[in-house]
């Protein structure tokens with residue numbers, strides 16, 4: 001066995017036998033995925049519920065838009081009462097050749113959405129009824145998956161975050177404990193170069209990241225969460241690898257400065273936690289103030305997250321990898337260089 | 348192996364203050380001294396783990412500092428604090444360290460047997476006892492069959508039985524033609540094992556020779572003690588070759604440089620109750636050199 005292979009094997013065994021490491025790499029982020037996924041996962045949150053009276057092609061067409069949910073009523077007064085009470089934003093009453101829409105002016109945004117949808121549907125049916133081709137062909141295509149459920153951004157976000165955690169913690173803790181336990185000095189007395197040692201540790205981290213990707217996406221794809229992958233999911237693989245390298249470099253830097261495992265995990269937490277919140281792990285970056293979005297550009301996690309969203313749920317192709325990859329590689333080189341400069345074999 | 352006037356200072360502290368010695372091939376060389384004498388620092392400079400402030404080291408015809416990858420496969424090192432990979436079993440530790448030197452995994456079995464840990468092969472390193480861990484650490488230093496072995500206090504924390512077993516291991520290694528340099532606190536042990544010893548204190552070598560010569564150089568008397576009452580002081584003083592007789596509450600002690608006639612005189616009288624013969628040891632050498640009692 002070569003030194004590279006056996007060192008990798010030693011590290012894999014160490015990792016698999018370390019319950020805490022396994023917990024933080026897999027179970028801990030998965031808990032967030034499950035909790036947030038189920039909490040916000042109900043598709044009803046995205047659909048607007050309206051009162052509907054009657055049947056016919058208009059109702060069918062409204063249903064097909066996929067953004068409305070119906071509460072059926074038998075008589076129009078009952079339906080309008082619901083709107084008056086503020087329980088529902090609008091009521092659609094379909095009669096013979098007539099569609100009446102009542103909406104609550106208090107909820108402008110929702111009401112306008114419903115008005116737009118209903119008038120659009122009615123217009124389209126009117127045009128179809130005249131049997132003449134429409135003067136203007138209208139084509140609309142959503143950027144994100146139509147359902148836009150939270151699981152769609154939670155999965156890439158939490159996956160990137162998990163990779164960040166295991167990358168930073170993995171390299172920092174290995175470095176500190178190997179230095180403390182004199183394993184580094186002992187390895188230095190053996191005829192193996194630092195490259196073999198370093199690359200075997202990177203390999204283990206990359207393997208962990210790929211496994212995390214597999215597990216998290218598999219869980220998110222199950223019915224309770226209902227993740228829909230679009231585009232070429234395998235484009236996530238280069239991102240997982242490059243992200244791991246960047247976080248590994250950060251971990252090496254942390255490990256170089258910290259003398260004990262406790263200090264190292266404290267410092268690693270201090271780095272990964274704020275980075276996760278500001279980089280769109282738990283909520284989309286787009287929903288934060290512009291200055292925060294600007295700040296988040298400084299974090300590798302933000303770029304990894306962007307790339308992940310693009311290739312996993314926004315259906316983008318390889319071109320979406322360019323910017324995130326460039327940032328992650330740059331980050332790895334710069335931080336890695338500094339880490340190599342401050343590296344110590346012993347305390 | 349040749350060490351010429353190496354020095355290492357930590358601030359004002361002279362951890363190693365001009366140490367020179369040579370070790371011949373196949374020799375078993377011991378460095379003795381109390382805590383903080385500078386043994387570990389000396390050893391680590393020789394191994395190439397530390398850079399000396401001044402002085403030079405030549406191992407097997409090459410310089411160990413800066414890190415010399417050609418030399419490394421020929422030396423085996425056990426560090427004072429044992430160094431192991433996390434969460435690996437005894438066998439896996441040996442396999443991993445072995446692989447760093449290109450040694451096939453099968454060698455692990457042989458090494459476990461050598462240090463008497465075959466039944467602990469699958470026990471995680473952190474579940475071994477202190478002494479077992481020490482033995483494993485030595486096995487890890489020997490796994491690639493080095494020509495030159497450095498052991499820093501290999502027998503610390505071992506029970507008497509394990510210590511004796513380890514002596515056998517060390518002797519067996521020496522018989523295979525290896526050169527061993529080791530440090531210890533146990534002067535009695537060094538006396539038994541080493542071809543030559545260097546006695547160190549405060550960063551300097553105070554004396555260096557074979558244990559027998561060091562002790563003989565002392566010209567210290569042999570002390571024969573008996574149970575009190577088996578002989579009077581006057582009777583004892585009448586024996587041939589007696590230098591001095593002393594009596595306390597429990598025993599009578601005769602100092603002599605000619606123990607043979609004294610012992611036969613005692614045997615003739617049948618006065619052998621509680622007989623103890625104590626010759627000078629390296630401890631007396633240390634006492635003589637430093638004016639201090641040796642405390643390990």
Ligand SMILES: Nc1ncnc2c1ncn2[C@@H]1O[C@H](COP(=O)(O)OP(=O)(O)OP(=O)(O)O)[C@@H](O)[C@H]1O
Nearest residue numbers: 357360362380381382383384385386387388389427
């Ligand atoms: N890295 C260091 N920085 C500062 N002082 C040091 C360092 N290493 C050793 N020393 C000091 O150098 C002196 C010699 O230490 P060394 O470890 O060589 O002693 P030793 O003979 O091996 O002792 P022991 O029997 O306790 O192992 C000690 O006083 C120690 O405090």
Ligand SMILES: [Mg+2]
Nearest residue numbers: 386387388427
């Ligand atoms: Mg020491």
